[in-house]
Amino acid sequence: MKKIIVLIFILFVGGASAYYFSSSSDTLPLTLYGNVDQRQVHLAFIDSERVKDVYVQEGDKVSSGQLLAKQETRRLEDQIRIQEEKLKSSRIQLQKMLNGSRPEEIKKAEAELEIAVAQQVLAQKDFDRIRKLWTQSKGQAVSRQILDEAEQSLNSAKSKVKGAENSLALAVKGPRAEDIDQQRAVVGSNENELQLLSNKLKDAELRSPSDSTVTRRLLEPGDMANSQKTAFSLTVNDPLWVRAFINEVEMSKVALGDKAEIITDAYPDNPIIGSVSFISSAPEFTPKSVETEDLRTSLVYEIRFSVKGNHPELKLGMPVTVRFLSVHQ
Known part of the structure; x- marks a missing residue:
């Protein structure tokens, strides 16, 4: 009887333990x-140039937009100044074309036409007089060469009148629309070139894209930087x-x-x-x-x-x- 009681006790304890651990495991x-x-972000400069300054150390916490390093920009700044002068000159030329001819230029063209007309009138009188003498004397009073020279002078005077008339017309009308469009294109090209150089100047500054921690600093002042060489490795916080x-x-x-x-x-x-x-x-x-x-x-x-x-x-x-x-x- 005692053995049966002990066996029942062991089975009870074992079952209770199994139930406890199985339920607790759930x-x-x-x-x-x-x-x-x-x-992680691996930053590199876009253009090839020598590194001028490095402003952070490994382990530094940096904020978004913070300046990390900068390249030499002396040659780039010289190019920007030259391009600014080219742009200024092209804009002045465009404005000159848009303004058209000045009143003084038109008056000058009118005066030149008047002079050409007067010279034509004088040449016409000389030619008429010489031709009359040549006809009446049947070539005895004046030679054929003198008549030809007078005729040539008259034709030259007529051409000058036509040229002066055209110059006056151009002065009144001003530049052609095609010439103005071409000059606008020159101005636009100079503006784009200046913007490109300005962007390069901005790219010479390497800034953090986000709040990060500098894990590696791989370039020092004096090193040559390019797009294939990592300057910093950052860990985004x-x-x-x-x-x-x-x-x-x-x-x-x-x-x-x-x-x-x-x-x-x-x-x-x-x-x-x-x-x-x-x-x-x-x-x-x-x-x-x-x-x-x-x-x-x-x-x-x-x-x-x-x-x-x-x-x-x-x-x-x-x-x-x-x-x-x-x-x-």
Whole structure:
């Protein structure tokens, strides 16, 4: 009888223990393992030129738009001054064409026409007199050469009159529309060239694209910089997230927006709160850098946790433990 009682007691204790641990395992928080991930930016100058000044050191916190480094700009500034003078000259020429002829120029053209007409009248009288003498004397009083020279002088005087008339007409009408359009194109080309040089002057200054931390400084004053050579590597401070992986069974227990504690080995008693911001729809094999309790050949899904605020204790690539505050059944 005693043996039966002991056996019943052992079975009761074992069943109670199994029930307790099985029920408690269902209430244990879901735990994942991952790494801190941050966006990195590799900055380089656009044009090839010597570095003049570098204003930040590795580890410095920089804000969006802050000047990090600057190239030599002496030759570029000389080119800008030359181009500004070319643009000024082309604009003056265009304005001159738009204004048309000045009244003094028109009066000058009129006076030149009057002189040409007077010379034509005089040449006409000389020719008529010489031709009359030549006709009456039948070539005895004047020679044929003198008559031809008089006729040539008359024709020349007529041509001068026609030229003076055309000059007056041009002075009254002003420049042709095609010439004005061509000069406008010259002005536009000079403006574009000046804008290009101004943009190059701006590109000679390397500025931070966002609030970041300088992780690497790769150029020093005196170095030659170009678009193929990285000047700085920056780590973006915000957004900051943790990348982890979850298997298919556990994925049904989480949803976007779920809160979780992010725990680091350095600060195990100071968890950081994050929320699920991304769940991948495509499975993959567990990366070797991720520690989980499942086999590494198991298919898992990438999941990301967004972390708000400034947390300098979270370093790029740092391994972390993610413990959900609650799960969906």
